[in-house]
Amino acid sequence: MAEVFSWPEATLHLWTGGAGAESAAMVYVQGVSLVISQRWEKRQTFATAGGIAGRTRFHQTETDVMLRVQQMWAGMSAAKLLKQATAMNAVLSASSLQATAAWQLWSAVPTLIQIDGAVGGLFFGSFGLQAADVSAHGV
Numbered sequence: 001m002a003e004v005f006s007w008p009e010a011t012l013h014l015w016t017g018g019a020g021a022e023s024a025a026m027v028y029v030q031g032v033s034l035v036i037s038q039r040w041e042k043r044q045t046f047a048t049a050g051g052i053a054g055r056t057r058f059h060q061t062e063t064d065v066m067l068r069v070q071q072m073w074a075g076m077s078a079a080k081l082l083k084q085a086t087a088m089n090a091v092l093s094a095s096s097l098q099a100t101a102a103w104q105l106w107s108a109v110p111t112l113i114q115i116d117g118a119v120g121g122l123f124f125g126s127f128g129l130q131a132a133d134v135s136a137h138g139v
Helices: 076-083
Strands: 002-015 024-044 056-074 088-094 101-116 123-131 133-138
Touching: 002 076, 024 076, 024 088, 056 076, 056 101, 056 133, 076 101
Parallel strands: none
Antiparallel strands: 002 024, 002 088, 024 056, 056 123, 088 101, 101 123, 101 133
């Protein structure tokens, strides 16, 4: 069963772990959805001869993390970061004056990138990320 989190407006910090200025970027995003899908394996033991009832245990086998962004505003550094062929980490948090929970994506790769530019302006576009893992943390 997938669990979905959605923010009307958010900020997304991306970084690759590199040392240069082009290894990190901040993106202002709208229409953001984070979908965490988990698969479980059911393991069941049978009743024993001594009359002890069997037990059912669930073991998590896989987690899929998908981040979808309908609109983004970013500079060229974010566009270059999304277009490079390496995994990156990301922190997604709501854009508000109140402290809010944030989600950190680990080893994320872009699955969809659409970038539209304007002369003398910021880039606007949309993208999707698939991550190997996700964790929640406070801001």
